[in-house]
Amino acid sequence: MALLEIKNLQLEFGSGPGAARAVDGLSLRLEAGKTLCLVGESGSGKSVTALSIAKLVACPPARYVGGEILLEGRDVLKMSARELRAIRGGVVSYVFQEPGASLNPVFRIGAQIKESLKLHRPDAATDAEVIRLLKLVGIPAPESRLRNYPHEMSGGMQQRVMIAMALASQPKLLVADEPTTALDVTIQAQIIELLGDLRRQLGMAVLLITHNLGIVGDLADDVAVMYAGQIVEHGPAREVLNRPLHPYTQALIQSVPELSTEVQRLTAIPGTVPLPGAFPSGCRFHPRCPKAQPACATQAPELLAAEVGRNVRCPYSKSEIRNPKSEFAS
């Protein structure tokens, strides 16, 4: 049994004809101990999908139209408030983008981590355990840091505290929603290394949400690329990055400049990212797609197996292009 299995999730904001379907028929599997990366731009539905795993999206305005989210075999969407409290932290923990906004500014960080311990492991709610957790996430001199307020720490340190807090309850799944987006590259590198180490040490599964393809290769076993509320490509991270099959994944990889390569001009994706409620008909990427056919405007493609272990939502993906960047580097 997979640790997490999302089947045909459909989530809408608002109601009636004006409802915006932010997530449309999303299915995912994550095995225990594995890392899955969910890649997408703003409005693609990646964050609401992540929040749905512990049913953290406020309903209303959101409404689950269909599908199920099986966490250890039980459907999160059908759970009572008491059951939800038990899985939040107990099975799945979260790390968010803005550590400064997620920490309570008026409590010392030691007390905030202890609060998480009191809820999930009351016997371990001691200073010694808090210090062990702070050490685990690589905070130097944790004994003296216990009594710090969040504002006395840098962004990178605050994010480490958030991770310590998420780990306090010993979750089986850590959901990290853009954990490094607000941080500098040197600090981002530290946090990515830390997440990789922790995953190996503790054997937990990680669902990493990001818009940065560069950090996918560092951490992920598998990657799912989202566009306009749907998964457009899903497969092993290495293969997807080296040989993307969907035109969107290809365009996304080509539009990002890289240090190791020289290009005169970036290959830009024309147009703008569609917003929920205004997704185009047919294939949702067709207005921006360089390979669009007349049929793409009307026929919505299905997510189908293109090769072993690889799913693609594009009937024309056979005309593949090798990622030009991998040839430069190798």
Add this chain to the structure above:
Amino acid sequence: MNLLEIQNLKVHFPVQQRLFGGAKEFVRAVDDVSFSIAPGETVGLVGESGCGKSTLGRAVIKLVEPTAGRIVFEGEDIAGLSGAELRARRHRFQMIFQDPIGSLDPRFIVADIIGEALDIHGLAADAAARSQRIDTLLKAVGLDPSHAQRYPHEFSGGQRQRIGIARALAVEPKLIVCDEPVSALDVSVQAQIVNLLQDLQRERGIAYLFVAHDLAVVKHISHRILVMYLGRIVEAGEARSLCRAPKHPYTQALLSAVPVVNPDAKRQRIVLTGDVPSPIHPPGGCPFHPRCPVAVARCKTEVPPLRELEPGRQAACHLAG
């Protein structure tokens, strides 16, 4: 002649003093920085948050008052100018901001956002000339002239950034300071804006000071790159050679931390320990020594000057060479 010559520029901000507080303290946001920009050249300015890169970008065009130093723009020192004298020269240097929402007035239609710049500098003879000029500018940045009657909230992030660029272009500047112009945009839209900036440079010969934290983007767009750490330039050089063979340990670490899409790329990541130190009390000696993986005893006591290692390449490190 260089378009812009910055000589020994310093920007120090006073820190709030304690009631009976000891000596007056300063944040040395920019500390003795010198560089130049040629006409039509793009100079990239990179560094971590808090290194002073945005302050330097603003000080160069006098949006922040410099504490000391000279800002020679087309042969004239503008560091001491203010009021009407400065306003008369502002059409030659403009700025594009990071946040395209925050930098556009939500109550103005696009025509007035761009037109205001024309009005201030008296660049449109009458209403017809003004609206024709606005149409031309909108076309130049890839927007439709019919967009002139809309408000900023009706546009996407990338389109708003195009409006910001059109506003900067309106007065036909020689230099545009771009402060993180693509970091607030979606990945798929960033390339559009980078390409637009390059096209405009080719057509109009504008010079850019491109301030950003994304090294890959900076390398792509810049002719030369300046690397800043704690208010000082620690390395400067031609963009490609600097990225290929960085001399300063900080540049090396910064480059190695940049995420790479290709999962097979072999690389040695230098993970720096610790954070950027406080610019109020920077470490003695080389400001980078507490985080430097190769620091020696001398680095703790002696400040390394920015010295020329080879033609066109400078670094502030005792060990580089």
